[in-house]
Amino acid sequence: MSVEEQVLHYPIPNDAALDPPAEWARLRSTCPVTHVTLPSGDRATLLTRYEDVKQVLADPRFTRQLTAPDAARLSAEGGVFNSEMSQIIPDGGEEHQHWRRLVVKWFTAKRMAAMRPTMTQIAEDLIDDMVKRGAPGDLRADLGFPLPVYVICDMLGVPATDRDRFSYWSDTLLNLTRYSKAETEAAQGAFFQYMSDHVAAKRHRPSDDLLSELIAVGGPEDGGLSDLQILVTGMALLVAGHETTANMIGKMVSMLLADRDRWERLLADRDRWERLLADPSLIRTTVEESLRFDANSGFGLPRYLREETEVSGTVLPRGTTVVCSMAAANRDESTFEAADQMDLTRSPNPHLAFGAGAHSCLGQALARTELQVVLEVLLRKLPTLELAVPVEELERVEGLAVGGLRTVPVRW
Amino acid sequence: MKVTVDEDKCCGAGQCVLLAPEVFDQRDDDGIVNLLDPEPGADRHAAVREAAAVCPAAAIELIE
Ligand code: HEM
Ligand code: SF4
Numbered sequence: 001m002s003v004e005e006q007v008l009h010y011p012i013p014n015d016a017a018l019d020p021p022a023e024w025a026r027l028r029s030t031c032p033v034t035h036v037t038l039p040s041g042d043r044a045t046l047l048t049r050y051e052d053v054k055q056v057l058a059d060p061r062f063t064r065q066l067t068a069p070d071a072a073r074l075s076a077e078g079g080v081f082n083s084e085m086s087q088i089i090p091d092g093g094e095e096h097q098h099w100r101r102l103v104v105k106w107f108t109a110k111r112m113a114a115m116r117p118t119m120t121q122i123a124e125d126l127i128d129d130m131v132k133r134g135a136p137g138d139l140r141a142d143l144g145f146p147l148p149v150y151v152i153c154d155m156l157g158v159p160a161t162d163r164d165r166f167s168y169w170s171d172t173l174l175n176l177t178r179y180s181k182a183e184t185e186a187a188q189g190a191f192f193q194y195m196s197d198h199v200a201a202k203r204h205r206p207s208d209d210l211l212s213e214l215i216a217v218g219g220p221e222d223g224g225l226s227d228l229q230i231l232v233t234g235m236a237l238l239v240a241g242h243e244t245t246a247n248m249i250g251k252m253v254s255m256l257l258a259d260r261d262r263w264e265r266l267l268a269d270r271d272r273w274e275r276l277l278a279d280p281s282l283i284r285t286t287v288e289e290s291l292r293f294d295a296n297s298g299f300g301l302p303r304y305l306r307e308e309t310e311v312s313g314t315v316l317p318r319g320t321t322v323v324c325s326m327a328a329a330n331r332d333e334s335t336f337e338a339a340d341q342m343d344l345t346r347s348p349n350p351h352l353a354f355g356a357g358a359h360s361c362l363g364q365a366l367a368r369t370e371l372q373v374v375l376e377v378l379l380r381k382l383p384t385l386e387l388a389v390p391v392e393e394l395e396r397v398e399g400l401a402v403g404g405l406r407t408v409p410v411r412w
Numbered sequence: 413m414k415v416t417v418d419e420d421k422c423c424g425a426g427q428c429v430l431l432a433p434e435v436f437d438q439r440d441d442d443g444i445v446n447l448l449d450p451e452p453g454a455d456r457h458a459a460v461r462e463a464a465a466v467c468p469a470a471a472i473e474l475i476e
Contacts, residue, residue: 100423101442102442105439105440105442105443107424108426110429110437348461349466350465350466355468357468358421358469359423360469361425361468364425365425365426365427368430
């Protein structure tokens with residue numbers, strides 16, 4: 001077989017909703033730096049080892065912008081990674097650090113602790129509504145999908161009555177297949193218009209929210225952001241924080257319930273959910289392990305190499321587009337003992353689900369808190385929760401840059 | 413145990429504060445790490461080691 005024929009198609013097809021493709025283990029051990037063909041037909045280099053993925057993500061010389069003429073296109077249609085929005089927020093260096101520090105102060109551990117009671121209330125209300133409608137419920141549509149939007153709307157000072165429009169806009173921007181091009185463009189326009197008006201209103205009547213604070217810092221000449229940057233930051237927070245968290249809620253709960261209906265349960269000492277019920281202090285490490293164990297986390301992160309570099313002994317020339325598979329890296333046996341086991345007590349757990357380095361997820365403290373709150377409330381309100389379908393029937397969502405499950409049917 | 417932090421690398425993820433709030437804090441004005449206790453007592457060593465291991469920016473150094 002010629003080298004041409006061996007080139008792997010990426011993303012690697014996988015029917016199992018929660019399990020990794022067998023290919024990952026082989027790639028990590030024998031072919032950690034491998035050529036792949038992307039949906040656009042362009043070539044890229046796939047990394048699957050923990051050390052390699054971390055090294056490339058944390059290297060400030062590499063950019064996530066695939067705008068260079070020789071950079072690979074991911075899909076024929078483009079999608080979030082290539083969107084214009086990502087051009088307005090600085091991509092690297094001091095400007096990026098400056099932007100990040102203005103925004104990240106809204107995501108500190110202390111602020112998250114202060115927001116926890118509101119998040120708990122939102123989760124409780126959503127679960128009450130699901131219970132009222134009766135079993136089976138869909139944990140993705142009833143809880144996972146709305147919760148992060150409601151939380152972000154609160155942070156942005158968006159009234160509760162507009163939350164559902166935000167959900168729709170966010171979905172159209174990320175879902176690459178469900179909506180037509182016209183629908184996506186109309187949604188993007190409406191979202192942009194809403195945010196322009198919203199920022200203008202905040203300028204006149206500031207309140208206690210992220211946008212008002214960003215406005216209060218002043219314009220670029222005062223060390224703040226331009227109006228356009230403030231507006232786009234607000235949009236970016238919704239887009240970056242919605243589907244990711246929504247999907248993770250569905251996947252986390254599915255992974256925790258996946259072993260409930262099995263025969264082994266009678267033999268094994270306890271299944272995962274029972275363990276958590278017995279010891280809710282495991283919620284924090286369980287959330288981290290769910291993030292690590294998620295084999296369906298989506299495309300991974302692309303990086304364009306503006307300079308030559310070496311990874312696992314292979315020289316990658318400048319101009320290479322690399323795809324970092326954090327999900328494959330998170331199963332690397334050389335970093336994680338018993339990497340293929342879900343261990344609810346694993347600690348430390350330096351997984352790469354949020355990336356690494358200067359661009360690592362800005363909303364990670366928020367995402368962690370949301371996931372912890374969801375688990376805490378579910379364990380407390382619905383201790384008898386179980387999947388309403390066999391695990392084998394869970395289906396992956398297609399067409400999203402971030403991986404998820406189409407529905408998560410549950411009963412209690 | 414001696415702890416140092418690199419404020420320039422820190423990306424404000426707050427993992428250290430969640431794990432060892434007696435040793436790390438984040439500044440209110442930019443979310444960047446603020447080292448409260450550069451020589452934490454033995455009872456905090458495990459939490460500090462975990463914080464250093466999971467810091468996404470590798471901004472926490474330990475000398476033991
Ligand atoms: C489980 C949920 C989440 C996952 C798995 C996740 C994952 C990630 C990853 C892997 C990156 C790195 C991108 C890169 O290096 O190119 C990232 C960046 C980012 N995330 Fe998240 N994220 C989640 C939730 C959130 C939330 C809730 C927010 C905010 C509301 C958020 C806001 C952001 C922003 C603004 C960036 C860009 C940071 C920068 O470039 O400095 N994310 N996220
Ligand atoms: S964990 Fe690291 S990056 Fe996050 S606040 Fe602490 S020092 Fe900074």
